[in-house]
Amino acid sequence: MPRPPDPAKRRDLLNQVREYVIRNGLADLSLRPLARALGTSDRMLLYYFGTKERMVAEALALDERRPLLRARDLLDPTTSPKNPASLRRFAEQTWQQLSTPNLRAWLPLYLEIMTASLLHPDRYGPVMRDVLTEWTGLLTSVFRGLGMTEPRARTEAALLVDAVFGLLMAPLADGDWDRADAAFHTLLDRLEPGWHNT
Amino acid sequence: MPRPPDPAKRRDLLNQVREYVIRNGLADLSLRPLARALGTSDRMLLYYFGTKERMVAEALALDERRPLLRARDLLDPTTSPKNPASLRRFAEQTWQQLSTPNLRAWLPLYLEIMTASLLHPDRYGPVMRDVLTEWTGLLTSVFRGLGMTEPRARTEAALLVDAVFGLLMAPLADGDWDRADAAFHTLLDRLEPGWHNT
DNA sequence: TATTTACTGTAGCACCCGCTACGTGTATAT
């Protein structure tokens, strides 16, 4: 005899929250302005999600680790690059996926969280450390598979990951993705020869 | 007949504020906790500086643009690198200066401000954009001086600046400056050959 | 139609924020 809940409302609200957070950041997120922008009230957000923290967690949980997971899919099974050329192809595919407007939109928020984790690890956890070490670890094993010694592989992986990290952040400032694209491919042109002589 | 002000107090307070901000960031800086940590009161901070904003500006004003200015000194007059080898030397010197613990300490704060400027340009201004374009502009002219075409010079400059930016940020996460150092020198090893054939 | 539940508005709490009004003590130059 009661009235069934409408799952659509909650889901729509969650999507709106996600887009708002992506656009406006986490640092000074406030329930009342957020609710006003969404055409609802803080009361409703707390009704559906109980807590600001749970709301944010739920809104960002779905996609938060997708880039790395996609990359893992791209090379883990048995597709792992066994030569410099295929490693380059992997790098280019990953770059292209990260450059997708879909993922691009997440980058400023990611960056905000990562830098915040440097100064306030108690609040955010070692997010930046985790992201970098996961990517670096992934690539270290790839370089090791190319026949490099452990320290050499670690240096090559760190260089590639950190440099690409920088190339990814720069266009966020001025929107010039073409230049970043050109710089990325030039980087690969210069790095790849070094991957041959193990 | 009155009593003269003591300039030392104000200056000491300013130094303490600067160190606190460097350590704790700007995003959630609050007068009362800051004052408590400094052994004083919010009342005194406002007494000396009038406003939180003015206090922060004064505390960070002195050194905020030093790295770039030092770099300019390093190459502007007539010392501008005229060949790849001297450009490499310039890059290494700049890297070394940025790696100085003295400047290292500023990097997380810089990074926080830069990323905040991406999501809240109204509050911080286009800080990240300015920093990157200034460095890129500087190096573009250097590459042009090496005989490169304009677009080629811009790509090389963007690649070097953005990659170094990434290499500089990574050790902030895990403190591994040795790895960053190795990666940086490997990067130069791979990039320099490309600077010869203009 | 009666009832149960989803949904939503209004007030307000306790706390933190930047900042100010007001008062007091103290060191110094006359």
Added chain:
DNA sequence: ATATACACGTAGCGGGTGCTACAGTAAATA
């Protein structure tokens, strides 16, 4: 010694924060 400006404490204002208590409305089932 006294006047003067520095130095500093206390209390509080107006506003924003996350969150809650209480009430009321709307809708679907029986």
